[in-house]
Amino acid sequence: MTGQFAAIAKMRAQLFVNSLFTVRGNVELISRIFVILFFAIGGLGAAAGLGAGAWYLMSHHQEFWLAALLWPVFLFWQLFPILATAFTENLDSSNLLRFPLSFRDYFAIRMAYGLLDPASVLGSLWLLSIVAGIAIASPALLVWSALVMGVFAVSNLLLGRMLFAWLERWLAQRRTREIFSVIFFLLLISFQFAGPLLNRYGERSRREVAGVTLQLTVVQRVLPPGIAAWSIAEMSASRIPTAIAALMILLLYGALFFVLLRSRLRKQYQ
Amino acid sequence: MDRLAISTRGLTRRFGKLTAVQDVNLPVAAGQFFGFLGPNGAGKSTTIRMLTGLLAPTAGSIEILGLDLMANPVEVKRQIGVVPEGMALSGRLTGAEYLNFAGRMYGLDRDTAAKRTAELLDFMDLANQPKKLITDYSHGMQKKLALAAAVIHGPKILFLDEPFEGVDAVASGTLKAMLQRMISRGATIFLTSHVLEIVERLCSHVAIIHEGRLVAQGSIADLRAGVEAGNPEGNHKEKLTLEQIFLSIVGGERPDLEELSWLG
Numbered sequence: 177m178t179g180q181f182a183a184i185a186k187m188r189a190q191l192f193v194n195s196l197f198t199v200r201g202n203v204e205l206i207s208r209i210f211v212i213l214f215f216a217i218g219g220l221g222a223a224a225g226l227g228a229g230a231w232y233l234m235s236h237h238q239e240f241w242l243a244a245l246l247w248p249v250f251l252f253w254q255l256f257p258i259l260a261t262a263f264t265e266n267l268d269s270s271n272l273l274r275f276p277l278s279f280r281d282y283f284a285i286r287m288a289y290g291l292l293d294p295a296s297v298l299g300s301l302w303l304l305s306i307v308a309g310i311a312i313a314s315p316a317l318l319v320w321s322a323l324v325m326g327v328f329a330v331s332n333l334l335l336g337r338m339l340f341a342w343l344e345r346w347l348a349q350r351r352t353r354e355i356f357s358v359i360f361f362l363l364l365i366s367f368q369f370a371g372p373l374l375n376r377y378g379e380r381s382r383r384e385v386a387g388v389t390l391q392l393t394v395v396q397r398v399l400p401p402g403i404a405a406w407s408i409a410e411m412s413a414s415r416i417p418t419a420i421a422a423l424m425i426l427l428l429y430g431a432l433f434f435v436l437l438r439s440r441l442r443k444q445y446q
Numbered sequence: 447m448d449r450l451a452i453s454t455r456g457l458t459r460r461f462g463k464l465t466a467v468q469d470v471n472l473p474v475a476a477g478q479f480f481g482f483l484g485p486n487g488a489g490k491s492t493t494i495r496m497l498t499g500l501l502a503p504t505a506g507s508i509e510i511l512g513l514d515l516m517a518n519p520v521e522v523k524r525q526i527g528v529v530p531e532g533m534a535l536s537g538r539l540t541g542a543e544y545l546n547f548a549g550r551m552y553g554l555d556r557d558t559a560a561k562r563t564a565e566l567l568d569f570m571d572l573a574n575q576p577k578k579l580i581t582d583y584s585h586g587m588q589k590k591l592a593l594a595a596a597v598i599h600g601p602k603i604l605f606l607d608e609p610f611e612g613v614d615a616v617a618s619g620t621l622k623a624m625l626q627r628m629i630s631r632g633a634t635i636f637l638t639s640h641v642l643e644i645v646e647r648l649c650s651h652v653a654i655i656h657e658g659r660l661v662a663q664g665s666i667a668d669l670r671a672g673v674e675a676g677n678p679e680g681n682h683k684e685k686l687t688l689e690q691i692f693l694s695i696v697g698g699e700r701p702d703l704e705e706l707s708w709l710g
Contacts, residue, residue, distance in 0.1 A: 183550035191538045194579060271534045273500055275551035276523035446502035446516070 180277065184285060188292075219298045223305040230309030234317070239409035245306055246328070246401035253299040253332045257340060258347070259360040260294075279445050286441060290337040303329050310408065320411045320419070327426050328404040334433035335400075341440040400429050451476040451603050451634035452497060456506035459492050466492040468658040470506070474636060474651070476602075479629050481649035482638045485696055489658040490638040491531050494607050497636070498528045511602060524553065527596035531607040534592075537581030541572050541591050544580060545598055552599035559598070566594040570620055586617030593621055597628065604628060606637040610644055622648065646688035656696045666691070 196205045226245050233241050272285065290296055303325040311318035346352050396402040407422035452474035459467040467489040474480045484490045495501035497508060499519045508515040510522045536544055542563055549559030567573040570590040580588060589609060596604060604625075610618055625635055625648065639645050645652065646666065653663035662669055670686050673694045686694075 179550050179553065179555070183547050186550075187536065187539065187543070187547045190543050191536065194538045194540070194543075271536070272551075274498065274523070274528050274530070274534065275548075276520045276553065277551075278520050443502070445519075446499075 180275070180281060181285070181288075184272075184288075215294060215298065219301060222298075223301050226302050227305035227309035230306040231313045232309075234310050234313035234412070237412075239412045240405060242306070242310075242408055243396060243402045243405035246404055247396065249299055249302045249306075250332060250401045253295045254336055254339060256295040257293055257336060258343060259356050259363070273445065279442065282445055283438065283441055286337060286341070287333070290333055290340070293336075295336065296333060299332055300329055314412060317408065317412055321408050324404050324407045324423055324426065327423060327430060328400060331400050331426060331430040331433060334430055334437055338433050338437035338440065341437060341444070400426060403429070449476045450474065450509070451478070451511060452480075452636060453509040454497070454506060457493070457496060457503055457508065458505040459489075459496060459501065460504045465658050467496070467503075467655075470655070470660045472653055472660060472663065474634060476511075476634050477629070477632055478634055478651050479625070479649045480634070480636045481645040481652040482636060482655065483642070483645065483652055483692060484638075484655040488655045488696075490655060491607055493655065494528075494530075494605050494636070494638060498526060498530075498605050499523055500528075500530075524599070525601055526603045526605060527599070527601035529589075529592045529596045529604075529606045529609055535580050535588060535595075538579055540577060540579055541567055541583070541587075541594075542576055544591065545595055548595035549598045554599060562598050566598060569624070570594050585612045586614050589613050590617055590620060593624060597624070601633065603634045603636065606635065606639075608638055608640065610639055610641045618644070642687070642689045642692060652688070654692060654695050662695050669695070 196208075226249070229245050230242060233239060233245075272282065277285070307318070307321050307325050310321040340347075347356075397406065403422050403426050407419050407426065410416075410419035410422060450473050452472065454470055454472045457467060457470040457472070458465065470489075470493065472493075482490055482493065492501065496503050497510070497515075499515055499522060502516075511525055513522050515522050536547075539547065545563040545566060546559050549562055550556070554562070564573070570593075572587060572590060572594075580591065583591065589612075593606070593609065596606075606625075609621055613621065622644075629635060637645070637649070649666070651663070651665050652669065654661050654669075662672070664672075666688060669691050673686060673691050677694070
C-alpha cells in the first residue's frame with residue numbers, strides 16, 4: 177500500500193516536471209508562472225481581505241454576517257475545480273482501477289488528489305485567515321472558530337470530491353471541458369459589467385433586490401456556510417447549546433457528503 | 447475439463463434499456479490462447495471490462511483462477527494483466543517512468559520494478575529514446591508499451607482488447623513473440639481482435655459474441671466442423687478460414703458491389 181501511494185506521488189511529480197521540459201512545456205512554464213503569480217497575489221489578497229473582514233464583523237458584533245465571507249469561499253471551492261477542468265490534469269479512475277488497489281486505498285487516493293488541488297489550498301488558507309481575524313477580535317473564540325472552520329473545510333473537501341466523482345465521466349469528454357473553459361472565461365470577463373449594471377438598474381429595482389436578498393438569506397441559513405457562521409455567532413453570544421447544535425448540523429452535512437462520495441466511489445470501484 | 451482460468455455464469459450487463467451483454471456462460475481453460483470475437487458493438491469490450499473488474503455486471507458471476515472476482519477484486523487484479531482498448535497510458539510520462547509506475551502499482555519492490563522495466567523496454571525495442579514522452583510515441587510503440595505494462599508483474603492471465611489494431615508488421619511481430627512466450631510458460635491469454643487471420647494463427651479456442659449473446663464457442667476445429675455440418679451442400683474441399691466461419695455464424699453479408707459500378 178505504501179509502495180502504491182509512493183508510486184502515485186512520484187508519477188504526479190514526474191508528470192509535472194515532464195510538462196515543463198517539452199517544447200510545448202516552455203510555453204506552459206511561462207503560462208504556469210503567470211497563473212501561479214496570479215493565484216498567489218489574488219489568494220493572499222483575498223486572505224488578507226477575508227481576515228480583515230472577519231475581524232471587522234466580530235469587532236462590531238455583526239457575527240451573523242460572517243456567512244457573507246464564507247459563501248465566496250464555499251462557491252470558489254466547489255465551482256473552481258469544475259470550471260478549471262480544461263486547464264488541469266484530471267484523474268481517470270479506470271487508469272487506477274486496473275491495479276490491485278483495495279477500496280480503502282482507492283478512497284484515500286481520491287481524497288489525496290482533492291487535498292492537493294488549488295481550490296482546497298486556497299480555500300484552507302482563506303478559512304485560516306478568517307479564524308485569525310475572529311481570534312484577533314475575540315481571542316476566546318479561537319478554539320471554537322478553528323473547530324467550526326475545520327469541520328467546514330472537511331465538508332467542503334468531501335462535497336468537492338463528491339461533485340467531481342459524479343461529474344467525472346462527463347468532464348472526461350473534451351467537448352465538456354471546452355464548454356466549461358468558455359463559461360470560466362465568460363465569468364471572468366462578466367465581473368466588469370457588474371458596476372455599470374448596478375448603476376443602471378440598481379436604483380430602480382432596489383425593492384425587488386431587497387426581497388430576493390431576504391429570501392436568499394433564509395435559504396443560506398440552512399446551508400453549510402450559513403450554519404458555520406451561525407455556530408460562531410451563537411458561541412460569541414454565549415448560547416453554547418445552539419452553537420453546538422449548529423456544529424452538529426454541519427457535521428451531519430459532512431457525513432452526508434461522505435456517504436454520497438463513498439457510494440459513488442464504491443460504484444466506480446466495482 | 448482442464449482447470450479453468452476464467453469462468454462466467456449468466457454474465458449480463460445492462461446500460462439503461464440497452465442490454466450490452468446477456469447471459470454469457472464462458473469457460474476458458476488455463477493455458478489457453480483464447481480469442482473473443484464479435485462484430486463492432488457486440489459486447490466484447492464490455493465483457494473484458496467486467497472480467498477485469500473495471501465494470502460491475504448487472505447479473506451473473508465471474509470466477510478468475512477459482513476466485514470470485516466480486517469478492518476478491520484485489521487478489522484477482524494481482525494475478526491478471528490488462529491492455530484496455532484505449533491503452534490508458536499517461537501521455538506525459540516517459541516509457542520507463544510509466545513501466546516503473548505500473549510495476550510499483552502491481553506491488554513490485556523498487557529494484558525489481560526498475561530491472562523489469564529495463565528488460566521490457568529492451569525486448570520491446572523502446573529503450574533507445576529514454577527521454578521521449580509517451581504522447582510522442584507512434585501507435586505501435588504505445589501498444590507495445592501498454593503490453594509491457596500489463597505483463598511487468600508476470601500475470602497468470604492476460605486480457606488484451608484489440609492489441610493488433612493499427613500496429614505495423616514489425617511491432618505486431620514483437621507483440622506476438624511476447625504473447626507466445628507467455629503461453630509457453632503456462633499463462634492464459636484472452637484477446638479480442640478484428641484481425642481474424644492473427645486470431646486463427648495464435649488462438650487454440652475462440653468464442654463469438656453477437657448482439658450481446660454468446661453464439662459459438664470451442665476450438666477452431668470444432669467450430670469449423672459445426673459450420674460444415676450445418677451446410678452439407680457447401681464446397682468443403684478447402685478448409686474454411688476463421689473469417690468464413692465467423693461470417694457464417696454471425697450472418698454477415700457482403701454488400702452488393704453492383705451498386706458501386708462507378709468505382710470501375
